Amino acid sequence: MSSTTDSVHSVSSDEFATLIEKELEWNSSEDEDDIESDRIKRRKVEELDNAEESQEATSIAMVPQTSDGAVNLETCLHQAPIFGGMCSLCGQFVKDHPAVSLGYIHKHLKVGTEEMNRIRGSDLKSLLRGRKLILVLDLDHTLLNSTRIDDVSAEEEYLIKQADSLQDIPNGSLFKVDMIRMLTKLRPFVRTFLKEASSLFELFIYTMGERFYATWMAKLLDPEETYFNEKVISKDDCTQEHRKSLDVVLGADNAVLILDDTEAVWSRHRENLILMDRYHFFASSGRPFGHSGKSLSELKRDENEKDGALATVLEVLKRIHEMFFTQEYASNPTNADVRKVLKKIRAEVLKDCRLVFSRVWKLGERPHNQRLWEMAQQLGATCDTELDESVTHVVSTDTGTDKARWAVQHKNFLVHPRWIEAANYLWRRQPEEQFSVNQIKK
């Protein structure tokens, strides 16, 4: 109560409050002091007759209601969203009930685990009936690139004048958002991407940025609020520091795909993840990732619209969606899992390749634990440590190793490790000649 510190309420107003509180109770009986307990008692009597019925109802719907639809205050398990600290079933305060905050929907909304699972389950059915899956999208380096205006390099200054109008967001791609002192460039193809993806997926944004930033970016990507309404999850919503988790996403794990350029944050959901090639437009963006050359902005260039990362991944998403509904879901509607489909499609990329690695990692390191080894296997390649007839590719950064020389002698492919990474990002086996070891060296 704000007013108690510096004001004194007159006696009359205190009486008034007590009076109306009593007045408003349903059957305000007798002169009980504790109105709350009075009501509970009254309800208990009402419910004696229906006790068995209501318990059955509890086990099915988890909503402890009597036959007339009223909620039983005593037996409520509070398995409903919590709003302003109150159970939304019975209206009682439930401060200590374990629940995740869904601040991205409403600042004062929380949901407990069981209720979350219930919502996910019932939502999944209607989602799949509508032939849709869920797609969680990262912002930075995936859908767009932002730089602080203070970090704009001399060679990029020209962009500030070229920025598109915030009055006409749908037709722009470069925005200066003074409120957050940011310059933001949308990734080429992103508008087409969102439009087409939204017909196959329910879209979420999930960023490690602050809520204020996330809200602005959502506005730039979705000025009409057709895709991301109430589905912008930001750092403020994360349940663990430096981690993203599907626990705050109102979607079942087996129906979710994730697009993100950062693998590490999704350690618990790697099977849902489609790793994106980073979009670095601004100079300040590439530096922390070790890019020393000129940025796209400084070169006055940009990623290709037609076959850039978003166009490529959209095709993959369409294939996954198609395979999910024609095969996975059609044959097993109750246990259909999009992660299986993702795995299957990924494993087609390098499916007939047999790889041997040569001096890609340090001597003594276990190859099976290496990221590239794992990536190649996920792409469907067979990886080996020893050479034999069936080996198709030797992967090396050095032409001088025995294995590299063997590859040349036997007219097998000798490729740089980036050949695997490229296949991973582009979802297609890349022409080996573009990844010869000499060409890429350094």
Next chain:
Amino acid sequence: MFFHIVLERNMQLHPRHFGPHLRDKLVAKLMKDVEGTCSGRHGFVVAITGVDNIGKGLIRDGTGFVTFPVKYQCVVFRPFKGEILEAVVTMVNKMGFFAEAGPVQIFVSNHLIPDDMEFQAGDVPNYTTSDGSVKIQKESEVRLKIIGTRVDATEIFCIGTIKDDFLGVINDPGASS
């Protein structure tokens, strides 16, 4: 529910305001301090309608500020459990819907929406009966019953239900479209 009540408050005033307009200064400060605030007991102070009495000022030791007891009339709004309210829907999602009645924010969980109304996702998410005759979406006006309230310093939260006779949509903006 609205009430017209008399409240009392001790107001502190800096001596620089003392003069022929002392009363006006006190009233202006009162309005600024009180209107739009909440108290758990009385609810949301909508407007001050009159000042009944300003008591004798008391000089505070050390500061020179003077404290005046002020008795004033005001309109307050406070929801009560069991009260029926009319509210405007502000947001609809798979968990239920949010609605507002003045300063009061209300959440109605889908558990307390009649079973024959089902959630429909899409551009305008809504709850609709199977025959399509009743629809709750953003901007709909609904009549609901309060089952829980919490009054904070500046905000009032309520849990509501429309799962009872004579509750639900009273004006559907989507009906004509």
